[in-house]
Amino acid sequence: MKRRITLKDIGKLEGQMIDNQKAGLSALPAPFENLDDQPDIKELTASQKAKFDISLDGVSAIGLVKPQTREEEDEFVKKFLSGLKKLLSKENNWTFLQPLMLSLENCAKCQNCSDACPIYTESGRQEIYRPTYRAEVLRRIIRKYLRKEGKLLSKFTGSDIDLNYKTIARLAELSYRCTICRRCAQSCPIGVDNGLITHELRKLFSQEMGIAPKELHQLGTVQQLKVGSSTGTSPKALASFIAFIEGELEELTGKTIKLPVDKEGADILLLHNAGEFISWPEHVEAFALVFDAAGIDWTLSSKLVAYDSVNYGVWYDDVQLARIATRHAQAARDLKVKRMMVGECGHAHKAMLVVSDRVVTGDLNIPRESAIPLLEDIVLNDRIKLDPRKNSFPVTLHDPCNLVRLSGIVEPQRRIIRKLCPDFREMEPHGVDNYCCGGGSGFAIMDNANFADWRDVVASRMKLKQILGAFKDVMSPEVHKYVCAPCSNCKGAIRDLLARYELTEKHGIHYGGLVDLIANAMVDIKGQFIRWDEG
Amino acid sequence: MWLLLLTYACLLIVTAGISWRTYKYASLPVHLRWELYPVAHEIGRPYGGSYLEEQEWWHRPRKINLLGESSVFLREIIFFREYFHSNRRFWSFVYPFHLGLFLLAVWVVTVLTGSILTLNGMSVSAASPDFWLQLIYFLTLVSGVAAFILGLFGTIGLLVKRSFDKDLRNYTAPIDYFNLTSILLIFLTGLLFWIIEDPSFGAARSFIQGLITFNSPAIGPLMTVNIVLSLLFLAYMPFTRMVHYVAKYFTYHKVRWDDEPNKPGGGLEKKLQAQLGQPANWSAPHFQAGQSWSEQVRSDGFPDKAEK
Numbered sequence: 001m002k003r004r005i006t007l008k009d010i011g012k013l014e015g016q017m018i019d020n021q022k023a024g025l026s027a028l029p030a031p032f033e034n035l036d037d038q039p040d041i042k043e044l045t046a047s048q049k050a051k052f053d054i055s056l057d058g059v060s061a062i063g064l065v066k067p068q069t070r071e072e073e074d075e076f077v078k079k080f081l082s083g084l085k086k087l088l089s090k091e092n093n094w095t096f097l098q099p100l101m102l103s104l105e106n107c108a109k110c111q112n113c114s115d116a117c118p119i120y121t122e123s124g125r126q127e128i129y130r131p132t133y134r135a136e137v138l139r140r141i142i143r144k145y146l147r148k149e150g151k152l153l154s155k156f157t158g159s160d161i162d163l164n165y166k167t168i169a170r171l172a173e174l175s176y177r178c179t180i181c182r183r184c185a186q187s188c189p190i191g192v193d194n195g196l197i198t199h200e201l202r203k204l205f206s207q208e209m210g211i212a213p214k215e216l217h218q219l220g221t222v223q224q225l226k227v228g229s230s231t232g233t234s235p236k237a238l239a240s241f242i243a244f245i246e247g248e249l250e251e252l253t254g255k256t257i258k259l260p261v262d263k264e265g266a267d268i269l270l271l272h273n274a275g276e277f278i279s280w281p282e283h284v285e286a287f288a289l290v291f292d293a294a295g296i297d298w299t300l301s302s303k304l305v306a307y308d309s310v311n312y313g314v315w316y317d318d319v320q321l322a323r324i325a326t327r328h329a330q331a332a333r334d335l336k337v338k339r340m341m342v343g344e345c346g347h348a349h350k351a352m353l354v355v356s357d358r359v360v361t362g363d364l365n366i367p368r369e370s371a372i373p374l375l376e377d378i379v380l381n382d383r384i385k386l387d388p389r390k391n392s393f394p395v396t397l398h399d400p401c402n403l404v405r406l407s408g409i410v411e412p413q414r415r416i417i418r419k420l421c422p423d424f425r426e427m428e429p430h431g432v433d434n435y436c437c438g439g440g441s442g443f444a445i446m447d448n449a450n451f452a453d454w455r456d457v458v459a460s461r462m463k464l465k466q467i468l469g470a471f472k473d474v475m476s477p478e479v480h481k482y483v484c485a486p487c488s489n490c491k492g493a494i495r496d497l498l499a500r501y502e503l504t505e506k507h508g509i510h511y512g513g514l515v516d517l518i519a520n521a522m523v524d525i526k527g528q529f530i531r532w533d534e535g
Numbered sequence: 536m537w538l539l540l541l542t543y544a545c546l547l548i549v550t551a552g553i554s555w556r557t558y559k560y561a562s563l564p565v566h567l568r569w570e571l572y573p574v575a576h577e578i579g580r581p582y583g584g585s586y587l588e589e590q591e592w593w594h595r596p597r598k599i600n601l602l603g604e605s606s607v608f609l610r611e612i613i614f615f616r617e618y619f620h621s622n623r624r625f626w627s628f629v630y631p632f633h634l635g636l637f638l639l640a641v642w643v644v645t646v647l648t649g650s651i652l653t654l655n656g657m658s659v660s661a662a663s664p665d666f667w668l669q670l671i672y673f674l675t676l677v678s679g680v681a682a683f684i685l686g687l688f689g690t691i692g693l694l695v696k697r698s699f700d701k702d703l704r705n706y707t708a709p710i711d712y713f714n715l716t717s718i719l720l721i722f723l724t725g726l727l728f729w730i731i732e733d734p735s736f737g738a739a740r741s742f743i744q745g746l747i748t749f750n751s752p753a754i755g756p757l758m759t760v761n762i763v764l765s766l767l768f769l770a771y772m773p774f775t776r777m778v779h780y781v782a783k784y785f786t787y788h789k790v791r792w793d794d795e796p797n798k799p800g801g802g803l804e805k806k807l808q809a810q811l812g813q814p815a816n817w818s819a820p821h822f823q824a825g826q827s828w829s830e831q832v833r834s835d836g837f838p839d840k841a842e843k
């Protein structure tokens with residue numbers, strides 16, 4: 001029997017703390033009961049192992065390169081402690097200090113949160129993934145190294161933990177084994193938020209040590225600020241995407257529908273996740289179709305940053321969050337629009353409507369809202385002609401955590417689907433009790449080394465079970481089934497999950513957005529808007 | 536006399552300690568929004584919806600159901616509903632444990648009330664001719680005995696669970712056993728002094744009377760031990776995580792349910808503008824040394840430094 005991992009092991013254990021052998025993971029339902037039918041997490045090559053620190057679990061999310069000398073290791077520890085001090089100071093971390101202090105000082109260690117965490121339960125209850133593990137390590141480091149509890153007192157309070165390179169490297173990786181879905185916080189009777197502690201750890205690493213996954217930082221927020229979008233789309237490229245989309249719309253409807261860009265004084269500035277232009281242009285088309293038919297006065301922006309609703313800062317860095325939120329608002333101010341509207345992107349909802357609500361002030365404090373209530377208004381008040389019979393296939397709804405549990409937008413999307421989809425079936429659990437798709441907090445776009453394998457096999461495992469559960473009576477590939485995911489990152493994670501388990505090919509399970517279902521039900525569109533052959 | 540002095544000192548420390556802890560949390564800066572749904576003061580959205588479900592929500596007056604919010608909070612505090620629904624086995628120990636502590640507080644209040652009445656010449660006893668005096672007598676008796684028994688049961692259960700449940704043991708430090716054992720001794724000595732020395736809690740009332748009149752009361756050895764243990768524990772508690780009942784107010788009302796929008800020109804916006812003017816001295820390359828949050832945000836973060 002394997003020895004149980006303890007808190008002290010994080011700074012002591014040699015080699016890899018755990019592995020993620022599939023035999024140890026939670027069991028999957030049909031048609032994946034057999035381990036041979038389940039995908040593996042690839043072992044890294046010898047050169048990758050030599051390069052990256054994978055001492056946590058054999059996976060590298062952040063691509064941390066091992067230090068070469070003792071001096072480098074000492075410097076690493078020193079920087080971490082300096083960042084930790086800043087994390088606990090009013091000036092440097094006013095943004096989250098109150099919730100952080102409350103969560104650091106009041107955990108009763110009852111472990112009530114453990115069963116709420118899908119990564120912990122689905123990994124086969126790996127101790128290091130338990131929501132309290134990383135939080136408790138951090139608490140003990142603070143007590144021993146910042147409050148300077150002596151040897152005897154730290155033994156008594158349980159803070160006798162080693163702070164060395166190994167501890168910090170593993171903590172850095174561990175801060176990217178939680179999707180910050182905050183189910184754990186929801187289950188805590190005291191209100192302690194271990195998801196927040198993950199968020200704060202990520203901030204410490206990014207804001208003090210310059211450590212963050214390249215997909216979130218260099219290719220994410222930095223690229224968005226420099227080039228215009230985290231996808232690398234420049235304003236010029238955006239124009240060609242829009243021309244392509246308009247061409248497709250004309251082909252589909254026989255009408256010329258122009259996507260309004262930089263229309264001054266428009267009622268609405270719509271912000272899409274720019275990933276939609278590249279990966280799911282039909283989604284942008286659906287918005288244009290529905291808005292055009294309903295006579296909505298809207299515009300897109302071609303201004304740097306503002307044509308991409310993405311704000312990865314919300315997951316790992318407060319200043320990057322604020323920089324992007326500010327630029328979104330500046331574009332709206334300059335266009336003199338009445339309101340800003342977030343398209344189907346969960347984290348952009350949380351970033352724009354909730355978290356950065358307290359970042360934009362003065363003339364940048366422009367009204368911001370979700371597109372979903374407007375879509376609800378269009379559908380429920382019959383502002384366009386819709387025929388639910390066109391959506392007669394089985395549909396289930398994935399609730400993006402950022403939309404439901406973290407922004408409180410729960411029912412409008414359901415009212416739309418109930419009206420338009422006669423064979424709607426809920427996942428269990430759903431609404432504010434939902435499970436993350438596994439791609440939350442940046443996981444959907446992170447693909448360093450074997451991280452995407454880990455995400456699909458461990459982090460998305462619960463979502464896989466929920467999808468299979470929703471469609472268990474209609475698994476034949478001849479029956480088209482639709483997982484509606486009103487969020488770009490969730491769509492990305494579900495796309496990869498369906499591909500990894502060959503669920504589209506073998507079982508006819510497809511995915512897409514919410515507005516796509518509305519467009520599909522439009523009587524003005526001949527045939528189906530949803531292109532089943534494209535996944 | 537030493538016991539009276541110890542009591543005054545410990546009561547002073549616990550009051551100061553809890554006030555300090557409350558002030559510490561209350562004086563922390565306004566933070567960015569981090570609410571978690573369901574938010575209990577939302578009206579008509581029991582499934583966990585928010586005002587963001589409405590189009591142009593900023594044009595509508597913000598309605599908050601403070602009664603509903605208080606009711607959810609109180610039900611959680613009184614019944615431990617979260618544990619009841621998600622971890623019934625743990626609830627069966629943690630609830631009696633906390634109920635024991637609540638009832639102990641009720642008992643102290645009834646003893647204090649009885650003492651004041653006695654000092655005013657009234658007789659708090661089962662044989663008292665006045666209904667209200669009898670009620671105080673029986674409330675004291677029931678709350679005290681129930682507190683000791685439930686508390687003892689819950690504490691033993693938690694100690695056993697922390698010692699043998701591997702999930703809990705891994706995270707339990709010597710201090711946690713110390714805290715639980717201290718509480719266990721308080722409940723145990725309380726039960727013993729009631730059985731052996733003070734079945735009517737008359738001596739307990741005498742002790743409080745002594746505190747009020749500054750006269751040393753004559754109390755038994757078991758009760759003395761119980762009082763000393765309770766006092767030392769009270770003086771120690773505000774400096775530990777056992778004061779999470781104070782934190783719970785803030786975690787719920789100031790984080791989980793804090794969905795107050797930042798209205799243009801409002802008081803919240805002014806506070807935030809002041810905070811954005813503070814220096815942000817982080818050291819990563821995308822921060823500029825010596826700049827305030829606002830200045831950092833205005834720049835793209837990399838005017839002079841090459842990206843690593």
